[in-house]
Amino acid sequence: MAPFELLYGRKCRAPIYWEEVGERMIEGPELVQITNEKVSVAREKLKEAQSRQKSYADRHRRELEFNEGDRVFLKVSPCRGVRRFGIKGKLSPRFIGPFEILDRVGESSYRLALPPQLSHVHNVFHISLLRGYNYHPLHVVNYPLHLIHEDLSLEEEPEAILDRQERVMRRKTIPFVKVLWKNHSAREATWEMEDPIRSQYPNMFTS
Numbered sequence: 001m002a003p004f005e006l007l008y009g010r011k012c013r014a015p016i017y018w019e020e021v022g023e024r025m026i027e028g029p030e031l032v033q034i035t036n037e038k039v040s041v042a043r044e045k046l047k048e049a050q051s052r053q054k055s056y057a058d059r060h061r062r063e064l065e066f067n068e069g070d071r072v073f074l075k076v077s078p079c080r081g082v083r084r085f086g087i088k089g090k091l092s093p094r095f096i097g098p099f100e101i102l103d104r105v106g107e108s109s110y111r112l113a114l115p116p117q118l119s120h121v122h123n124v125f126h127i128s129l130l131r132g133y134n135y136h137p138l139h140v141v142n143y144p145l146h147l148i149h150e151d152l153s154l155e156e157e158p159e160a161i162l163d164r165q166e167r168v169m170r171r172k173t174i175p176f177v178k179v180l181w182k183n184h185s186a187r188e189a190t191w192e193m194e195d196p197i198r199s200q201y202p203n204m205f206t207s
Contacts, residue, residue: 064127066110071098073131074112077153078183094183096145098133117145121152156181158201162189 066072073095099112108127129152148154163178175194180186198205 064130066101066104066127066130066132068101068103070101071133072101072110072112073097073133074099074125075129075131075152076148077151078156078181079153095131096148115145118148121148121150156183158182158197158204161197161204162186164194165191 074097075095078094099114102111102113102123105111105124109124110127110130111124114121114123158179159182160180161177162180164175165178166173166175168174176191177194177197178189179192179197180189
């Protein structure tokens with residue numbers, strides 16, 4: 001007698017038995033067959049769900065392709081120059097360039113001719129980071145290229161303080177300032193705690 005049966009007074013049902021609850025015991029090939037059928041059904045349902053998700057994504061995917069010699073812009077990710085909860089927040093992406101395409105690498109990546117200032121950056125980029133030469137020129141900024149990091153991020157500096165207010169947080173009154181960041185519009189200004197901004201950029205508070 002098995003320990004389970006000795007303890008509970010009935011035989012243990014295998015957890016892979018998905019038929020109706022009862023005392024009928026399935027053994028050997030019959031149990032394997034039922035289990036395989038259930039697994040097969042589950043796999044088919046997963047395939048159907050994945051197919052639906054792919055069709056939804058394909059509806060919004062752009063078919064983008066470049067040729068050797070084309071010139072493209074490269075997306076960079078500006079970050080605020082101050083930390084909030086230990087993390088540097090991201091600002092809206094911007095584009096640098098244009099750069100010439102040297103060749104295609106695989107199905108969806110391209111090698112760019114980067115200037116010497118970007119020699120520390122790997123010159124092969126996924127197509128999602130590239131934009132055609134005529135793509136929204138207002139978003140293109142002449143960044144100092146040596147300030148761009150290997151992961152295509154860079155720290156932005158504040159340009160002006162637009163507003164100031166005090167907020168009560170955990171029974172403490174904390175001053176906040178609305179910061180306008182360089183190369184970004186006023187609608188992208190962010191509220192930051194005043195003390196870190198004052199400590200890192202004291203010149204912003206000199207009258």
